[in-house]
Amino acid sequence: AQSVTQLDSQVPVFEEAPVELRCNYSSSVSVYLFWYVQYPNQGLQLLLKYLSGSTLVKSINGFEAEFNKSQTSFHLRKPSVHISDTAEYFCAVSFSGGYNKLIFGAGTRLAVHP
Amino acid sequence: DARVTQTPRHKVTEMGQEVTMRCQPILGHNTVFWYRQTMMQGLELLAYFRNRAPLDDSGMPKDRFSAEMPDATLATLKIQPSEPRDSAVYFCASGLDIGQNTGELFFGEGSRLTVL
Numbered sequence: 001a002q003s004v005t006q007l008d009s010q011v012p013v014f015e016e017a018p019v020e021l022r023c024n025y026s027s028s029v030s031v032y033l034f035w036y037v038q039y040p041n042q043g044l045q046l047l048l049k050y051l052s053g054s055t056l057v058k059s060i061n062g063f064e065a066e067f068n069k070s071q072t073s074f075h076l077r078k079p080s081v082h083i084s085d086t087a088e089y090f091c092a093v094s095f096s097g098g099y100n101k102l103i104f105g106a107g108t109r110l111a112v113h114p
Numbered sequence: 115d116a117r118v119t120q121t122p123r124h125k126v127t128e129m130g131q132e133v134t135m136r137c138q139p140i141l142g143h144n145t146v147f148w149y150r151q152t153m154m155q156g157l158e159l160l161a162y163f164r165n166r167a168p169l170d171d172s173g174m175p176k177d178r179f180s181a182e183m184p185d186a187t188l189a190t191l192k193i194q195p196s197e198p199r200d201s202a203v204y205f206c207a208s209g210l211d212i213g214q215n216t217g218e219l220f221f222g223e224g225s226r227l228t229v230l
Contacts, residue, residue, distance in 0.1 A: 043118070043205055043221030090157065100145050100209040100219055101170070104157040 002027040002093050006105035014113050015083055021076040021108045023065075023091030033074040034092040034102065035065055044090060050074065061085075086112045116140045120206050120222035128230050132194040135225045137206030138187055146189045147219060148181055149205040157205075163189065164211060196229045203227070 007022040025031060032051050036044040048059040055067040065076045074091060091105040119138040127133055139146050147162040161171035161181040171181060178197070183189045193200055203226050207219040 041223075043207075043223050044219075045221070046218050049218065100211050101147070101159065101162060102219060103159070104149075106156040 002029075002031060002095060002103050004091050004093050004103055004105035006091050006108050008108050009106065010109045010111065012111045012113060013081055016080045018079050019077065019081050019085075019110065021089050021091075021110065023074045023076065023105060025072050025074065025091075025093045027072075027093065027095065029095050031093045031095050033065075033067055034094070035059075035063070035074075035076050036090045036092060036104075038088045038090065038107075040087075047076075047089070081110070081112045083112050083114060086110060116220075118206055118208050118220050118222035120204075120225050122225055123223065124226045124228075126228045126230065127196055129197055130195040131229075132192065133196045133200075133227060133229075134193075135191045135204050135206075135227070137189040137191075137208075137222060139189060139206070139208030140220055141187070143208035143210050143220070145209045145211045145219075146183060147207045147209075148189070148191050149207065150202045151205060151224070152202045160191070160204075193227075196227075198229045201227055201229050 003026045005024045013019045034049045035047040037047045038044045048057045050057050050067045058064040063078045065074050067074055088107045088109050090107045092102040094102050121136045145164050148160040150158045160174045163183050166183040180192045203224040205221050205224045207221045209219045
């Protein structure tokens with residue numbers, strides 16, 4: 001069975017500082033990895049995904065994540081955060097033949113302070 | 115602007131009452147998922163459908179929950195009878211599965227249920 005662990009429930013950070021949100025997964029089969037973002041009172045939106053190819057994937061708003069198979073990790077990073085990045089971030093895993101079924105981690109609340 | 119539509123956005127009801135939540139997936143999407151979000155449990159997968167056929171509802175309490183897709187434009191999640199522990203935000207999500215997993219699910223804004 002697949003599972004996802006997000007090691008930090010909350011991450012406070014000052015504006016323009018770098019941030020890393022950690023995600024580890026467990027699976028006996030090959031997986032696909034995702035980060036979703038949830039702003040207050042909204043549904044989840046896809047931030048970025050790793051399906052195959054380059055292990056470093058990037059979003060349009062400056063986030064990036066690197067798939068590390070040996071460490072079974074998919075950490076999310078941003079070199080300089082903005083107030084508007086304040087949200088909850090979910091790491092998720094799915095697998096081939098899984099019909100897009102996503103298993104989510106518990107989430108990490110990123111709070112960016114001025 | 116294609117999006118997943120959920121109704122109602124908010125529902126307050128009393129214990130024992132029937133609750134029905136509805137979801138209109140994005141036109142053309144062939145997979146539909148129901149998730150429940152609570153502070154304690156996070157995001158839990160309740161049920162999902164592919165081409166309107168239920169694939170897995172093992173995450174649902176069978177005695178009180180039921181999920182259906184009467185047609186391609188409507189998915190429903192029903193709770194009967196409702197209990198206070200059912201209070202949560204229920205999300206519907208849809209996606210397109212064409213044999214290659216793209217992984218992108220599109221979420222509705224959720225139905226916030228409060229059972230008193």
